Amino acid sequence: xxAVEELPESAGHGVHGYSKRKDEHLKRLxxxxxxxxxxxxxxxxxxxxxxxxxxxxxxxxxxxAFALSLLEEHLKxxxxxxxxxxxxxxxxxxxxxxxxxxxxLRT
Numbered sequence: 001x002x003a004v005e006e007l008p009e010s011a012g013h014g015v016h017g018y019s020k021r022k023d024e025h026l027k028r029l030x031x032x033x034x035x036x037x038x039x040x041x042x043x044x045x046x047x048x049x050x051x052x053x054x055x056x057x058x059x060x061x062x063x064x065a066f067a068l069s070l071l072e073e074h075l076k077x078x079x080x081x082x083x084x085x086x087x088x089x090x091x092x093x094x095x096x097x098x099x100x101x102x103x104x105l106r107t
Contacts, residue, residue: 017077018070028066035059067104071097 018025036059042052075097082093 017073017075021069021073025066025070028062032059032062032066035062064104064107071100071104074100 039052039055079093079097082090
C-alpha cells in the first residue's frame, strides 16, 4: 500500500474516477497551461485583440472538454458506486454531481 492509499478518501486522497487516466489528464492540462502561457506572450507582444480572443476561446473549450471528461468519470465511478451501495451517501453524491453540473453550465 502506498502512502496515498492509506489516507482516507475524505481527506481528498485515494482512488478516484479519473485515476486510471491520470497521465492523460495531466498531459491535457499541460497543453492547456501552454495555451494560457501563449496568451500571456500574445499580450506581451501586443497581438491584435481578436487574435487573442480566438485563443482564449480555444483555451476555454479545452478546459470545458477536460471538465466534461472528469465529470463523466466521476459519474461512472464515484456516483455509480454510491448508488450501488445505496443510502444517504447516494443522494449526497447525486446532489454533489448536480451542483457541479450547474457550476459548469454557468461558465
